[in-house]
Each structure stands twice: as structure tokens, then as C-alpha cells.
Amino acid sequence: MPESLLYGTEVVLNGLMAGVLYALVALGFVLIYKASGIFNYAQGVMALFSAATLVGIMKGQVPFAHLINAALGTEIHHFGWHVPALLAILLTMGVMVLLAWAVQKFVFRHLVNQEPIILFMATIGLAYFLEGFGDLMWGSDIKKMDVGLPQGGSFWIEENTQWLGFGNENFYGFFLDQLDLVATAIAAVLVIALVLFSQYTKQGRAMRAVADDHQAALSVGISLNFIWVMVWSVAGFVALVAGIMWGAKSGVQFSLSLIALKALPVLMLGGFTSIPGAIVGGLIIGVGEKLFEFTVGPLVGGATENWFAYVLALVFLVFRPQGLFGEKIIERV
Amino acid sequence: MTQVPADSYVTEDGRTIGPTVMEMKNITLRFGGVKAITDISFDIREGEIRAIIGPNGAGKSSMLNVISGFYVPQEGEVWYKGAKRPAMKPYQVAQQGIARTFQNIALFEGMSVLDNVMTGRLRQMNANLIQQALWKGRAEKEEVENRAFVEKIIDFLEIQHIRKTPVGRLPYGLKKRVELARALAAEPSILLLDEPMAGMNVEEKEDMSRFILDMNDEFGTTIALIEHDMGVVMDLSDRVVVMDYGKKIGDGTPDEVRNNQDVIDAYLGVAHD
Amino acid sequence: MLDAGRTEETLLEVNNIEVIYNHVILVLKGVSLSVPKGGITALLGGNGAGKTTTLKAISNLLHSERGEVTKGSINYRGEPVADLDPAALVKKGVIQVMEGRHCFEHLTVEENLLTGAYTRSGGDVAADLEMVYDYFPRLKTRRKSQAGYTSGGEQQMVAIGRALMSRPECILLDEPSMGLAPQLVEEIFTIVKDLNEKEGNTFLLAEQNTNVALRFAHYGYILESGRVVMDGPAADLRENPDVKEFYLGMSDDGRKSFRDVRSYRRRKRWLS
Amino acid sequence: MFYREAGDFKTNYADDNQTFPIKFDRYRYYALMLFAFIVVPFLINDYWVNAIFLPFLIYSIAAIGLNILVGYCGQVSLGTGGFMAVGAYACYKLMTSFPEISIFIHVLLAGGVTALVGVLFGLPSLRIKGFYLAVATLAAQFFLVWLFNRVPWFYNYSASGQISAPERTVFGVAVTGPNTSAWATYLFCLVLLTIVGLIARNLTRGMQGRKWMAIRDMDIAAEIIGVNPLKAKLSAFAVSSFFIGVAGALYFSVYLGAVEVGEAFGINQSFLVLFMIIIGGLGSIFGSFAGAAFLVLMPVLLKNVLVGGLGWPTDIAAHLEFLIVGALIIVFLIAEPHGLAQLWRVAKEKLRLWPFPH
Amino acid sequence: DLVFPSLSYRTGPYAAGGIPFADGYADYFTLLNERDGGIGGVPTRLLECETGYNTAKGVECYESTKGEGALVYQPLSTGITYQLIPKVTADGIPLHTMGYGRTSAANGEVFSNVFNYPSNYWDGASGAINYLLESNGGDISGKKIALVYHNSAYGKEPIRTLEELQKKHGYELTLLPVDHPGQEQKSQWLQIRRERPDFVVMWGWGVMNQVAIQEASNIRFPMENFIGVWWSGAEHDVLPAGDKANGYKAVTFHNVGRDFPVFDDIQKYVVDTGKAAGAGDQIGNVLYNRGMYAAMLAAEAAKTAQEMHGTAEITPAMMRDGMEALVIDEAKMTALGMPNFGPSFNVSCENHGGPGLVGMTQWDAANQTWSMISDFKETDGEVIGALVAEDSASYAAENNIEAGCK
Numbered sequence A: 001m002p003e004s005l006l007y008g009t010e011v012v013l014n015g016l017m018a019g020v021l022y023a024l025v026a027l028g029f030v031l032i033y034k035a036s037g038i039f040n041y042a043q044g045v046m047a048l049f050s051a052a053t054l055v056g057i058m059k060g061q062v063p064f065a066h067l068i069n070a071a072l073g074t075e076i077h078h079f080g081w082h083v084p085a086l087l088a089i090l091l092t093m094g095v096m097v098l099l100a101w102a103v104q105k106f107v108f109r110h111l112v113n114q115e116p117i118i119l120f121m122a123t124i125g126l127a128y129f130l131e132g133f134g135d136l137m138w139g140s141d142i143k144k145m146d147v148g149l150p151q152g153g154s155f156w157i158e159e160n161t162q163w164l165g166f167g168n169e170n171f172y173g174f175f176l177d178q179l180d181l182v183a184t185a186i187a188a189v190l191v192i193a194l195v196l197f198s199q200y201t202k203q204g205r206a207m208r209a210v211a212d213d214h215q216a217a218l219s220v221g222i223s224l225n226f227i228w229v230m231v232w233s234v235a236g237f238v239a240l241v242a243g244i245m246w247g248a249k250s251g252v253q254f255s256l257s258l259i260a261l262k263a264l265p266v267l268m269l270g271g272f273t274s275i276p277g278a279i280v281g282g283l284i285i286g287v288g289e290k291l292f293e294f295t296v297g298p299l300v301g302g303a304t305e306n307w308f309a310y311v312l313a314l315v316f317l318v319f320r321p322q323g324l325f326g327e328k329i330i331e332r333v
Numbered sequence B: 001m002t003q004v005p006a007d008s009y010v011t012e013d014g015r016t017i018g019p020t021v022m023e024m025k026n027i028t029l030r031f032g033g034v035k036a037i038t039d040i041s042f043d044i045r046e047g048e049i050r051a052i053i054g055p056n057g058a059g060k061s062s063m064l065n066v067i068s069g070f071y072v073p074q075e076g077e078v079w080y081k082g083a084k085r086p087a088m089k090p091y092q093v094a095q096q097g098i099a100r101t102f103q104n105i106a107l108f109e110g111m112s113v114l115d116n117v118m119t120g121r122l123r124q125m126n127a128n129l130i131q132q133a134l135w136k137g138r139a140e141k142e143e144v145e146n147r148a149f150v151e152k153i154i155d156f157l158e159i160q161h162i163r164k165t166p167v168g169r170l171p172y173g174l175k176k177r178v179e180l181a182r183a184l185a186a187e188p189s190i191l192l193l194d195e196p197m198a199g200m201n202v203e204e205k206e207d208m209s210r211f212i213l214d215m216n217d218e219f220g221t222t223i224a225l226i227e228h229d230m231g232v233v234m235d236l237s238d239r240v241v242v243m244d245y246g247k248k249i250g251d252g253t254p255d256e257v258r259n260n261q262d263v264i265d266a267y268l269g270v271a272h273d
Numbered sequence C: 001m002l003d004a005g006r007t008e009e010t011l012l013e014v015n016n017i018e019v020i021y022n023h024v025i026l027v028l029k030g031v032s033l034s035v036p037k038g039g040i041t042a043l044l045g046g047n048g049a050g051k052t053t054t055l056k057a058i059s060n061l062l063h064s065e066r067g068e069v070t071k072g073s074i075n076y077r078g079e080p081v082a083d084l085d086p087a088a089l090v091k092k093g094v095i096q097v098m099e100g101r102h103c104f105e106h107l108t109v110e111e112n113l114l115t116g117a118y119t120r121s122g123g124d125v126a127a128d129l130e131m132v133y134d135y136f137p138r139l140k141t142r143r144k145s146q147a148g149y150t151s152g153g154e155q156q157m158v159a160i161g162r163a164l165m166s167r168p169e170c171i172l173l174d175e176p177s178m179g180l181a182p183q184l185v186e187e188i189f190t191i192v193k194d195l196n197e198k199e200g201n202t203f204l205l206a207e208q209n210t211n212v213a214l215r216f217a218h219y220g221y222i223l224e225s226g227r228v229v230m231d232g233p234a235a236d237l238r239e240n241p242d243v244k245e246f247y248l249g250m251s252d253d254g255r256k257s258f259r260d261v262r263s264y265r266r267r268k269r270w271l272s
Numbered sequence D: 001m002f003y004r005e006a007g008d009f010k011t012n013y014a015d016d017n018q019t020f021p022i023k024f025d026r027y028r029y030y031a032l033m034l035f036a037f038i039v040v041p042f043l044i045n046d047y048w049v050n051a052i053f054l055p056f057l058i059y060s061i062a063a064i065g066l067n068i069l070v071g072y073c074g075q076v077s078l079g080t081g082g083f084m085a086v087g088a089y090a091c092y093k094l095m096t097s098f099p100e101i102s103i104f105i106h107v108l109l110a111g112g113v114t115a116l117v118g119v120l121f122g123l124p125s126l127r128i129k130g131f132y133l134a135v136a137t138l139a140a141q142f143f144l145v146w147l148f149n150r151v152p153w154f155y156n157y158s159a160s161g162q163i164s165a166p167e168r169t170v171f172g173v174a175v176t177g178p179n180t181s182a183w184a185t186y187l188f189c190l191v192l193l194t195i196v197g198l199i200a201r202n203l204t205r206g207m208q209g210r211k212w213m214a215i216r217d218m219d220i221a222a223e224i225i226g227v228n229p230l231k232a233k234l235s236a237f238a239v240s241s242f243f244i245g246v247a248g249a250l251y252f253s254v255y256l257g258a259v260e261v262g263e264a265f266g267i268n269q270s271f272l273v274l275f276m277i278i279i280g281g282l283g284s285i286f287g288s289f290a291g292a293a294f295l296v297l298m299p300v301l302l303k304n305v306l307v308g309g310l311g312w313p314t315d316i317a318a319h320l321e322f323l324i325v326g327a328l329i330i331v332f333l334i335a336e337p338h339g340l341a342q343l344w345r346v347a348k349e350k351l352r353l354w355p356f357p358h
Numbered sequence E: 001d002l003v004f005p006s007l008s009y010r011t012g013p014y015a016a017g018g019i020p021f022a023d024g025y026a027d028y029f030t031l032l033n034e035r036d037g038g039i040g041g042v043p044t045r046l047l048e049c050e051t052g053y054n055t056a057k058g059v060e061c062y063e064s065t066k067g068e069g070a071l072v073y074q075p076l077s078t079g080i081t082y083q084l085i086p087k088v089t090a091d092g093i094p095l096h097t098m099g100y101g102r103t104s105a106a107n108g109e110v111f112s113n114v115f116n117y118p119s120n121y122w123d124g125a126s127g128a129i130n131y132l133l134e135s136n137g138g139d140i141s142g143k144k145i146a147l148v149y150h151n152s153a154y155g156k157e158p159i160r161t162l163e164e165l166q167k168k169h170g171y172e173l174t175l176l177p178v179d180h181p182g183q184e185q186k187s188q189w190l191q192i193r194r195e196r197p198d199f200v201v202m203w204g205w206g207v208m209n210q211v212a213i214q215e216a217s218n219i220r221f222p223m224e225n226f227i228g229v230w231w232s233g234a235e236h237d238v239l240p241a242g243d244k245a246n247g248y249k250a251v252t253f254h255n256v257g258r259d260f261p262v263f264d265d266i267q268k269y270v271v272d273t274g275k276a277a278g279a280g281d282q283i284g285n286v287l288y289n290r291g292m293y294a295a296m297l298a299a300e301a302a303k304t305a306q307e308m309h310g311t312a313e314i315t316p317a318m319m320r321d322g323m324e325a326l327v328i329d330e331a332k333m334t335a336l337g338m339p340n341f342g343p344s345f346n347v348s349c350e351n352h353g354g355p356g357l358v359g360m361t362q363w364d365a366a367n368q369t370w371s372m373i374s375d376f377k378e379t380d381g382e383v384i385g386a387l388v389a390e391d392s393a394s395y396a397a398e399n400n401i402e403a404g405c406k
């Protein structure tokens, strides 16, 4: 095989993997959007918060230590225990459910029936709040995420694809990150589960009803509060998964919340309301941006990924305004 | 007595109905598998009140949407003032003097009643962006002149007291009236009304009828109207088109339609008085 | 003409409520009603009289419109319900069919109907679905269509059908006849009557179509600018001269023509 | 009664169309303008100008601009940062290419350039709506920032890619560069803000504003009654971008003096201005001011109270600041989803009825 | 009292780096107060102001603190530096941008109030190349070097220098920009894996560092051939990658580790008395040391100023003079409890940039420590000098500054 084709293939493969990681973040957005028409800006911060909580619990960090120390003049930092990863994940899930409950109780319950942009704004307020809260709770220093996921290029794949180069000395086999492979598996399971849930269960149907019309949903006896707690919990779980994956790559720290920006074009392309759309959108964006950077990037000076994803999505939208799999925007008079 | 042109006639109550202004020719409209309109033709004459009736889902609203250019039929032609209408955007249709109201009220909820009605004057106000930005010259003059016109309509429809109320707060019936006001403000040559009296009680329907008739009378505005209240339809309209499942099943004067067996079966149930 | 309510028991009682929107707009100025169990009670009145507001106050949907009940009380089966959320009320058997249809646009017709059964834990949902389809055959043919694309009348059927799916005891119907073809209006009211007689459902309906409403209801209240101005058994109301003139459009010699109306109320030229 | 309109009759429609139809409001407004133009310049120092007034004035311009697009025309945009960057870079290129011409002209021209770019990026709005459009405008945000970072011509080939504003004057008084005086920069921005405010007010109370609002409230119906959506949307993009471009030019040349595009005009800037108009009130000029004031003053105030007043460590204060601003946003939205402007209107309505509750 | 503002960032995307630096900066002044009663008998006062690495907030911080008699600014951000340069010049307050900021500010004739001793970015770039030259027998022609850089003014700084040096030494240079924040660098590292450059140089900050090191280890790029600038060489940058980061290098202009007497004093007078700015567990960390070092240089300049002007209560203008006359030698450093902590150097009006000596550090993952593997060495003054002259001349021209020493 010619070299460029090999490399191109490698880029595509890695683009797919990156796409899966984007999709993981996008999924959280989709869930909440689908269930309440809320564009949840706080999704990225939720990923950060959940990841920081997980690490904090594992390390036995005292929450709000900094604040307590400043206020009381004490010097406490750690409980001195270590919690095993699995248990810590469960505990973190508990925290995320609590968060979901609080969000519903203190924010969205009071904003029923408001316009989407107002709800969006509320999530921005939430993002700010959570960011400050998370920092106060766990500190804003960088933390290492270690839940025992494999990382680094897979030797096995590398060795077993080397022959594709047919003796080409410059080709070392395909590079695929093990973490990405794990992420792909998890994402696949998540998507299937979520699709089944939303399409074929009573709660799933209620969730979509709420998204369409708050008042009507109330009037048929759907408890918005319950639906929202449920959906935000699930979104919290998705955020945790995304937080773990991204945290393993880069450590847990503020920038983790910015991964939301990588998820937005994915959402747009896949459609805000479609769970499979998040995955397909993610894959297209992942491959698209990596290929563009690989082919055109060098000609224009690189660092094209940030905008290319958006432009790609934009071009798609011009032809399909609701995204690839989004619900058709109903236009009637 | 003035001379009545050859292609016109005078009604019992002395209004002159002119020649055909708009003609729908073999319109067919599909949405995926759903056939909303199947091969329907009818005409509207100048100055007449033309009703469209039919059971729910018959395709009446869709027909209005075809007229106002919002739906593009797969087959058929729309003739307007003796010429075939080319493909047009809805706003271009509106600029030709066709105004309408909507079945599910389509007011601009965030704006006051006054502003809503003023939007009806779009065709009459042409100051450019710069003039408007400076609020000078044409912009200011137009604003005041058209405001005066609009105030008359507001007066006429008896909605003075809510002039500055945001439309979102109004009860249903008043919204309907505001919508009518907006359509009237356009001084249309054809006015399309989609169930203008739904959700009103008799007294209010009487008012509405009065407005519609006056409009027709004073300006000779041609009116096409969809309505489910047979009393209203039979009393007001000159001719009635009846649709069912997208097909035309009757067309004629109220009396003819009332006694048409197909219409009775499909829609009226019992012969209406 | 039906018998007036079967029982004397009051199912729902509204005592002198006052409703304020947005903290400043006073809409209901002391409205009291009582809805007997097993009866059909009509709430009549012109545009903006406050019918919808009254119904929403009962079903507790006001909160989501920034309205609140500032005075008075609402009791259902003798218990105050002001603090319940709408979902809890539905569980208790009170459901509202909102004015202006409010379908779930992106759900199919059938999914819309199924959401109606959300609060039910048992019972034969499939059978009820069939029942609704029996009442509204038109819905059956469109069951897989997105509700957003159905016609106005079809949406109204969906909304009513959806409420029936919850097997309610007391149904608050807000303008059920609006936008429906005359045949269907009759049908829907017949359905209401059927449900009332066969299943013993209680109805409180807000209607503009006084004519039909008074034909089917047992008792009626007439609301004007946020106050009850008249009430009485439907039969009495039908004979009341004011009601006749203003709500039924009857003059001494039968129905007036809409065309003639203007002759005596005709104003002067309105555009100079 | 403190506040009333009774007895304040209008005899013609021109009067009724005034910006402040109620006399009391009108006088208060004149007084405020007098104060801002004549008194404030004598009172302020560097700190007040640089920490509070300049950001407030400049963000107000940007907020008015964005409010036209989002609040009046209903097209949610997250490209504000990018458009401000266009204004800044256009202004920089103009300042360095035509040093003789007044900076005032440069700033306006920069707005013009931004308007063109805005129209270009507004084209997709014809097909794309709602949040899809919002996200799509991020394409503008990221692309523009990348472009200014990447193409050396924009930053005159300087080594680091930063641009810095050379000294420029208006009537011989320096308003950019290191040697400016507080009052000069303040007045310069205030004059521009006044112009922008008046234009915005005129546009929004007339037919153009009604077209925008019609598109916002129900675009399909608007089109059917005769609003040309292409023209309406693009004109909103143009006017909005013009103002935002002016704001960007001022932000760079008068306020910061030197900027790096990714940092000064990043996505945070887009969000910030959007927050301002939502908190202030969508579709309200007054709301734009209120929102800008809130988000400029709030952090400074909190910081001064927490760090200066209570002596807390800056990091705890900063975290608390986030937390409090976030909580306040939510509290305000719950209290009044339509922003500070609406809160103000309701308060006025109450005052009008005072002492009766309804 | 003597006011030292600290424009720090303990929040936002770059907090992880901002915190230890700010702690070190603060703790040293606390130490002076606690141990020596201040500088020359006058207590110091640290005015901390949170910028969040945001330029607009930086301006607000500057304006709110300058009125309090601030002696010298150290904003720890190239962006804020660029904004402050005209302002401090107009206000007559000195600005110290140690190892960052505008490199050509080394020319004191043009930038009267800006100092960037002891080393600047161009020294850093040249230092890295020199190190490669040295470890490759003086010849790197034909070798491939990739520069992975933060796509901002900061990250672009070394490019010109590396290009100039390329002409001289004949290596191949590939530029790989990474956009803020740098969470996703697959493309860049796949390209590195394909092209197999001999060395990778990195100009990163924030999360970009961690991700780059992680990705480098993922593609098994030999860490010894991976050199970061001094802002890409702290503990938290390498820790997330674990053992695989072993051998990673970074240039430096000061020493690392905690084996200096001054730290014992800090422990005793500051941490143990509960006056530490942070948790006290950062001592000896690279960025903490750097903050402390910056504070020390500021304090020494203040002392110099006090001596020059014969008053203990110095003004910003006097501080500026002190900085311009600053002399750091080994004896002074030893006396301060920092033997061999940094290079010896003198500042002068012509040269605000110091000698530009650059050392090399390396990460030992097993012991989790950084250590110096090469002493402070000269950089290519010839190339850098020319660049500084050129860039500062254009600044002078743009802003009508008459270059020269008063």
C-alpha cells in the first residue's frame, strides 16, 4: 500500500476514536435536550465536577478543605483512606443523583414553561455555580485520574498491522490508543441502552413528551420533577463516563469542562435530539477534522481542528437544518 | 344604477360581484404518503365572500396555505388576476395584496397589539434603513401616517383598550380580533380567513360577522373564509366550496350546498336550516 | 335533556378564588363554583372572562404561567388541593384538556395517547387505546403520524383522547368544540355524555359554544370579567332572555341571521 | 403616587411614539445624560475608568448590538467574540495604515467592515434556526479567531502576533495609546454609546424593528404576512455586527490597548455578552445597559467585598465569585425570566398603581 | 510598607500553573516579614489579585492595585504583559516578566520600565538547541526538530529564533500549533509518529502540557528527545503520564528541588506558623521555586533601590532604578539561603534581559523529582541580540519612542 494511503487510514481510524470521545460528551447534551428542550451548557462542567468528585473520593480528600482551613485555621486535607475505584464510582454516581435532584428542586422546577433561551441561560448560571462549587470542594489544582484503564498505543494492533506496509520501513503499524478502544466499547453500550430506553419505555416516552410541551405534559400527569431528576441523573452518569475518559488523558482540571466545545459540532451534525446521531455525528466530526488537518492543515498552517468541526457541521446543516438524525423541525401555520 | 359589466352580477343585497380574480386549477398537494389535496379546482370572484368548508383534516387550511404560497402543490396552477402565478415566496404573495389570518393564531406574541397591527402595514411603509435609523424624513412621516390608519382599524375592531398590551397576555378571542386587525391593516385585495370565529360565543361571532361584512362592503375586499359554524357560513357567504378527504365534493351557493347529498353525508350530518 | 346531576355530592368546590398573573394582573375576582359528582357542569362566558384561568387554577397549571391563586380555596372531595402538583391531581383523578390542543408535536398520535396513561399503574391500556380509537376512528388511520402534522381537528381529538387514557374521574375540558366540524362537535359532546352516563365521569367544561354546552350540561355558570354573573340549571339558563340574546343568538322569532345582525348594530362608516 | 402617566395626554401620534412617552421618565433621562456628559468626566480617575466605566460602556455597545440580533430578531448568536475581533483588527489595520485620519472614523469604518462579515456569516440563518444556529455561529467565532491568529498581515507581521494600539487623537486629545487621560477615553466611548443607543432605539421602534420582532416571534407567519426573511435577518446581522464591531474596536484600541485574539476575543467573550442581554432582558435596549452593568460591576463588587472587605484569600474569593454569580443568574431568572428590564417594568407598573396592590 | 502586587490566577484553565507560582511569590514575602521584619526594616505587603489569566481582569487588577503604591508587577501572562507595557510606562511603574512576556523588552533603551531578566524565550529556544548540539557532538544538521506550540502569542515566540538558528545549524523544523486549551492533540502526535522527528520541542502551558506528554508516551516517543520550555516542565505536567514520562526534559533558568536553606526558613517561619499561601506542600516544586525566585529578585531590587536612594520607603520609580542596577552574584545567593539557585547576573539600562543563561532539567519518574542535568549556559547572543534589536526598533518606531538611556 502506498504510504499516504496507510497514513490516511491511520488518521481515519484515530479520527473515529476521537469521534467516540466527542460523542460521549455529546450524549449528555442530547439526553437533557430530549427530555426537556434544555440546551445544557453545564454538561462540560458536570463532567469536570464528576471527575473531580471521583478523584476526591478515591483519594479520601476532605471536601471544602481549603474553605474550612481558611475559616477555622485548621490544617485538614485528607481523611487518610483510599477508596477502591469501583466503589468510588458508585459513590460519585450518588453525588450526581443528588446534584440532579438539587438542580430540579432549586432551578428548573421554577422555570417550567419558559422559553428555551431562558432555560439555556439557567444552565449557564448552573455551570458557573458548579464550577465555583467544585473548585471550592476539591480545589482547582490538577489531579491525576487513575481508575485502572489501560492507556497508550496498543502493541498488539501495531504489531499485527505492520505487514500492511509490505516492507515499508517507515510504517510501524497502525496506532490505536487502548483508552480509545475502551471508550468505544463503553459508548456503544451506552448508546444502545439509551436508545432502547427512550424509544420503547414509558418513561422514555414521557421524557420526549416533556421536551415538546411542558404544560401539556403536566396536564396529563407527567411529573416534570421526576422526569428531570431521572434525566439529569443519567446525564450525570454520562458526564462521569466522559470525565473519566478525558480525565485519564489530561488529568482532572478546569480545562476538562471545555470539552463541551468539542461536543457542540457533534450535536449539531447529529441532531440535538438523536442519541444515535451523537455517535454518528461524533464519528463524522472526528474523521473529518483529523483528515482535514492531515491533508489541508499543513497548507494553511495547522490548528484547524477547532473551527473545521464547526464549519463542517455548518455545511451539513445548510442541507439538513435539523442535523442528520434530529427530529424534523415542524413548520406549520 | 351603474352599469354592471358583462362578467359581473349584483347580489340580492345589492353588492356587485366582479369577475374571477383567483383561480385554483387542479391543485394536488401531498405530504409524503398523505394526500392533503387531490385535484381541486375552484375560483374566487372579485368582491365575493367565498367559504371553504369540510370535515377536519379535509385539507382546507392546506388550501389556504397553497394560496398564500406557503405550500407548493405538486400539481396544479394558481391563477391570479388573469395570469398564471409563477413560483413565489410567501412574502411576495403577501406583497401582491393577499392577507390572511391563521387557524392556530399566529400573532407575534412578544409585541404589543399596536405593533402587531402595524406589521400589517408592511406594504405601505418603505423608508430605508438609514432613514429609520435617524428617525428622520420619510421614516417619521410614514410612521405617523400609518399609525393614524391603524388606529382607525383598532377603533373599528374595538380593541383600543388593549392597544399597548403585549399580545401574549390576551385571551383567545381578542387575539383572533387582533389577527383580523393585522390582516385588515394591509388593505388587502384578497383576505383569507382560517376559522376566524372558532372559540367565540354568539355575540362575538356577530361582531366578527359585522366586521367581515363591512370590510367586504366598503372596499369590495374579496374574502375567502374557512369556518365550521354553518350558521355563519350559510349567512355570510356567496358561494361555498366543500372539501372532504382532500377532494372537492361540492361547490355552489349556500342553498345548493346545503341540499347536496354528498355534502350532507360527509359533513353536515343533518340538513342544516 | 338529561337529568340534573345524579348525586348531590359535591366533587369539586371552588370558593371565592382570586387569581393574579405576574403579580399585577388581577384576573379572577372571587369566583365560586361547585361541581357535583357525576354531573356535567358548564362554564360559559365571553373571551377573556376567565374560564381558562379558572380551570387552570383548579388543575394547578397556573404556576407554570406565572399566575397564582391569592385568595379562596379549592377542594376536591372535600380536601384542599391547592398545594398538589398537577401530576398528583391527575393521580387523584382530575385531568385537564387544555385549550388550543397542546399535542406533543414530535410524538406520533399513538404515542400521544399513550402518554395519557402515564400515571396509571394497572389496567388494560391496550383496551383503552381501542376505546379511544372507537370514539375517534380518524385517529386510528393517522396513528403513526407525527401529531405536529395533523390537522387542527385531529389534534383536538388527540388531546381529548389522551385525557381519556388516564381514566379520570373528573375531566376539565377547555373549549372542546373549538375548531371542530359540527358533526364532530356533536360527536364529542355525545361522547362526553356517554362517559358521564356510562362511566360516571364528572365534567367541568369551559365553552364558548353555549348552544351545545347548554344542551348537554346539567348546570351552568356564566362568567364575565372574572366574576360569576349568573348560574343555574342548564334548562333555566336556556330560557333566560339575556342568555338567549347574548349567548345563543336567538331573538323572539328564532335564530337571527349573521347577515342581518349588522343592520341594527351597524355602525357608521369606519374608514373615512 | 410617585410615578404616573395619568394627566400626561398625547394629542398626536408623534408624541406617543417618543422614546419616553411619560414625562417623568423623559426628565429623568435628560438629567442622567447631563450627569454622564458633564459631571462624571470631572469625577473619575484611572481606576474608575479602566475598571468600570470603559468596560461598561463598551460592553453596552456590544450588548445593544447582540440584543438586536438575539433579542429583537431572535437569531441566537455565539459569534460575538469573533465579530468583536473583526472590529478590533479592522480598526488596527486602519489605524496603522491611515494614521492621519481621526480614530473616530476608524472605529466607525471598523464597524462597517464587521457588518459585512456579519452578513456573510448570517447567510446560513436562512436555513438554520434556534440552537442549531447558535452553534453554527460558533463556526464564525472559531474560524475568525484562527484567521487572525494565522495570517500575519492582520497583525502587521509582529513577532508575537499581538496587536497594540498606537496613540491616536480626537480633536488633539489622545484617546488611544499609553498617554490617555481618563476623561477623554470615557467621553469618547460615551459619545459612541449614545449614538449607538439612539440608532438602536430608532430602528427598534419603527418598521424595521417590527419586522425583526415578527421574525423572532414567528418566522413563518411573518413571511406569510409579507416580511422578507432574507432581508430582515441579514439586516439584523448587519446592524448587530456593526455595533459589535464598534465595540470590538473600542475594546482593543481604547480599553485594552493591546490584544491577543484568542485570549481577548475568545468564546468566553461571546458568552459574556450573551449573558448580559439575557440577564438584562432580551429585546430591550435598557436591558442591554442593565445587563452590561450587572456583569461588569458584579464581579468587581464581589471581589472588593470578599477580598478587600473581608480579606479572604483570592482563590476562595474567586471560586465564591463564580458560585455567587451563577446563583444570582439563576435567582434572577427565576424571579423574572425576562430580565432586569422586565423587573423594572413590573416595578413601574406597581408604582403606577401604588398605593393600591392591583 | 512596601507593596508588591501579585496578579495571580488560581482559577480558570491555567490555575494548575498559577497556584504554585503565586504561593511561592507570596511565601517569600511572608518570610521576609516574619524573619527579617520586611525589607530594610519596612514590612512588605502583598496585594494579591485574581486575574484568571484573563486580560481584561488583568487590567482591572492593575488599575485597582497601582494606586496603593505598587512597586513592581509580575502578571505571569504574556497577554496581560502586552497590555501593561504601555500602561506601566506611562505610570512609571516597573514590570518584571521573568521568562515570559515580550522578549524584546530586554532592550531597556526602548522599554524603560519592563524587565525580563534573567532569561527570555529566545534564550530558552537557543538553550534547547545548544543542548541538542552539545549532546549530539556539535552537529545537528539534517536532524528533524518538531516544535509543538500553544497557538497564541506566547507559543509563537520561539519560532523566529528557531528559524534563525535553523539557518545556522541546518536542522529541519516542523511547526505544530495546538489550539487553546489543547485537550485534543491526536493529529499533532500522529504526525510526529509518522515523521519521526529526532527531537520535539514544546512551548506549552496549562492542560496542553499534560496531554502532550501523555500523547508522546502513547506513541512511545523517546522522552529524552522531548524538551519543553520552562513553562512546560513542572511536576503536574508529567505526573498524569506516570512512569512513561520518565526522562522528559525542560529548560530552566533557576534550580529545582527543595535542598536549599531558604526552604527550611520558609517551612519554619511561614508554613509551620500557618501563614503559608497554599497548603505548604508545594515547596520545592518547580513553579513554586520560580515564584519564590521571582519574589527574591524583586526583594533584592528593592534593597538595591533603598541603598541607591538612601530611603527605606521607596517609590515605584526608585524600584525601577533598583531593578536596573540589580546585581545578583553567588555570594548574595548563598547569603539568602539559595546557593547556586540561579545564575549570577547584572542588569543595566541597555540590557534588561540579563545574561540569558539556560540550564536543563530532567524528570525522574521513579523518584518523582526534577533535577538539573546541565548547568546554566550561554545562549546564542548574536542571533538573539539581532532579533531583539530589530523587534524593539519597530516598537520604538510605532510608538514614537526615542531609544536611549537617561
Ligand SMILES: Nc1ncnc2c1ncn2[C@@H]1O[C@H](COP(=O)(O)OP(=O)(O)OP(=O)(O)O)[C@@H](O)[C@H]1O
Pocket (backbone or CB within 6 Å): B168, B169, B170, B171, B172, B173, B174, B199, C021, C022, C025, C027, C045, C046, C047, C048, C049, C050, C051, C052, C053, C054, C065, C099, C208
Ligand atoms: N399568562 C397570562 N399573563 C397575564 N394575563 C393573562 C395570562 N393569561 C390570561 N391572562 C388574562 O386573564 C384574563 C382571562 O383569561 P382567560 O384565558 O382565563 O379567559 P377565557 O375566559 O378562557 O377566554 P377565551 O374564551 O378567550 O379562552 C384575560 O384578560 C387575559 O388577558
Ligand SMILES: Nc1ncnc2c1ncn2[C@@H]1O[C@H](COP(=O)(O)OP(=O)(O)OP(=O)(O)O)[C@@H](O)[C@H]1O
Pocket (backbone or CB within 6 Å): A331, A332, B031, B034, B035, B036, B054, B055, B056, B057, B058, B059, B060, B061, B062, B063, B103, C149, C150, C151, C152, C153, C154, C179, C181
Ligand atoms: N405540513 C404537513 N405535513 C404533513 N401532513 C400535513 C401537513 N399539513 C397538513 N397535513 C395533513 O393534511 C391533511 C389536511 O390538513 P388541513 O390542516 O389542511 O386540514 P383542515 O381541513 O384545515 O382541517 P381542520 O378543520 O381540522 O383544521 C391533514 O390530514 C393533515 O394532517
Ligand SMILES: CC(C)C[C@H](N)C(=O)O
Pocket (backbone or CB within 6 Å): E017, E076, E077, E078, E079, E100, E101, E154, E204, E205, E231
Ligand atoms: C507566563 C507564562 C506562564 C506563560 C504563559 N503561557 C504566557 O502567557 O505567557
Ligand SMILES: [Mg+2]
Pocket (backbone or CB within 6 Å): B060, B061, B062, B103, C151, C152
Ligand atoms: Mg384547518
Ligand SMILES: [Mg+2]
Pocket (backbone or CB within 6 Å): B171, B172, C051, C052, C053, C099, C174
Ligand atoms: Mg380560554
